[in-house]
Amino acid sequence: MKAFVFPGQGSQSTGMGKELVQNYPEYKRFxxxxxxxxxxDLLEIINSPDDTALTLTQYTQPAILTTSLIxxxxxxxxxxxxxxVVAGHSLGEWTALVxxxxxxxxxxxxxxxxxxxxxxEACPPGEGAMAAVIGLEDHDIEECLxxxxxxCVANYNSPGQIVISGASSEFDAAExxxxxxxxxMFVRLNVSGPFHSPLIKKAKEKLKNEIETVPFLxxxxxxxxxxxxxxxxxxxxxxxxxIEQVTSSVRWTQxxxxxxxxxxxxxxxxxxxxxxxxxxxxxxxxxxxxxFDKMIKL
Numbered sequence: 001m002k003a004f005v006f007p008g009q010g011s012q013s014t015g016m017g018k019e020l021v022q023n024y025p026e027y028k029r030f031x032x033x034x035x036x037x038x039x040x041d042l043l044e045i046i047n048s049p050d051d052t053a054l055t056l057t058q059y060t061q062p063a064i065l066t067t068s069l070i071x072x073x074x075x076x077x078x079x080x081x082x083x084x085v086v087a088g089h090s091l092g093e094w095t096a097l098v099x100x101x102x103x104x105x106x107x108x109x110x111x112x113x114x115x116x117x118x119x120x121e122a123c124p125p126g127e128g129a130m131a132a133v134i135g136l137e138d139h140d141i142e143e144c145l146x147x148x149x150x151x152c153v154a155n156y157n158s159p160g161q162i163v164i165s166g167a168s169s170e171f172d173a174a175e176x177x178x179x180x181x182x183x184x185m186f187v188r189l190n191v192s193g194p195f196h197s198p199l200i201k202k203a204k205e206k207l208k209n210e211i212e213t214v215p216f217l218x219x220x221x222x223x224x225x226x227x228x229x230x231x232x233x234x235x236x237x238x239x240x241x242x243i244e245q246v247t248s249s250v251r252w253t254q255x256x257x258x259x260x261x262x263x264x265x266x267x268x269x270x271x272x273x274x275x276x277x278x279x280x281x282x283x284x285x286x287x288x289x290x291x292f293d294k295m296i297k298l
Contacts, residue, residue: 002266003259004083004099005276006068006092008250009195012060014051015250016272018065020074027070030105034066037110042066054161057116057192061091062109068095068271069105071292075270078296085231085264087224089276090155090196090250091115093242099270101220102238114210118203119246120192127193129168131175135160135184138253144177154196155250163189165197196250204246211239229254231262252276256283268295 017208021027021043031043045053046063053059069101072095075081088096094112097103102110133141138153141162143150151174154165164174175186193200216239220229229251232238256267256279266288269276274291281289 001084001264002081002268003264004072004086004096004268004270005280006072006086006088006095006099007064007269007273007275008062008088009057009060010269010274011275012054012064012067013272014049014054014239016063017045017070020070022075027073030066030070030073033106033237034062034081034109038062038113041194047284050291054071055113057120058113059116061112064091064271065095065098065109065112068092069098071272072099072270074296075292076172076222081222081268083268085259085262087259088226088243088257089252089279090226092271092276093223093226093245095271096223097219097238097242100223102216102218102223103214103234107214109206111210111214115203115207115246118206119153119195119200119210122203123193126193127168128166128197128199129171130154130163130165130189130191130194131171132185132189133162133164133178133183133188134187136162136178136182138162140181141178141183144174144181146175147177150197150199153249154194156253157250157295158253158279161279161282163196166199167194196246196248198247199227201247204243207246208243211243224255224259226250226252226255229258231258253283254278258279260287268292278283 034042086096086099098108148170150167155163214236221231224231227241227244227248269291277291
């Protein structure tokens with residue numbers, strides 16, 4: 001079985017997807033749709049030498065979604081590859097839903113623009129933070145975090161690579177405790193808020209209202225979702241999980257493991273870069289694991 005997986009925030013870089021659009025101008029129509037949906041020039045934001053706008057979450061998210069979806073469309077057009085299942089890392093789950101026929105691109109790009117905006121606004125500047133913890137088992141990190149009321153696991157990325165999120169005021173003590181426990185690295189991330197934590201519940205509430213205004217369809221192929229790492233096709237369950245995802249952990253390790261257990265033995269990262277390919281390699285080295293930019297010739 002083949003799985004197409006789509007990257008999330010952090011995979012962006014200036015000029016991503018530029019060569020593909022230059023060689024295939026018909027893909028510019030996706031930027032036209034996105035520009036109308038978010039009321040900004042997305043192509044200019046992506047290609048500007050100054051990446052200030054691209055690092056703003058409300059633009060990062062539609063930029064990654066658009067770049068990934070163009071890659072997906074190009075792969076469909078130029079190869080015989082077809083996914084049996086799809087998944088995405090955080091924001092990437094939205095791209096997976098478009099690929100599975102659940103959402104239109106226009107609705108998805110507008111909603112992720114709002115998602116990014118709401119996530120950035122949900123917690124006052126400086127009050128929230130995120131950090132990557134390298135070199136500890138999941139259960140050791142979970143045990144340490146029990147001592148902190150406003151910290152949680154944001155991302156289970158791969159064995160030995162966890163991201164925590166929550167109140168900035170607790171990070172110094174958490175770093176000390178996790179380091180004493182045996183963490184090799186504690187790297188604070190340059191983000192605009194404590195994503196995937198209860199501290200941004202206001203964003204979840206606002207996004208829920210927006211989601212209810214948009215038509216969702218039954219998934220044409222199973223979509224593995226971050227919240228429970230399980231596959232879904234029903235509209236109600238997909239919507240529920242998509243809303244919960246804002247403040248819940250991204251269970252990427254468990255998602256990949258569940259896909260493999262369900263019969264997936266080929267993974268294809270569709271989008272810019274190779275973040276997910278790297279994570280999948282750390283989760284299971286036996287599966288076929290390819291990335292878009294290594295699969296095509298421009």
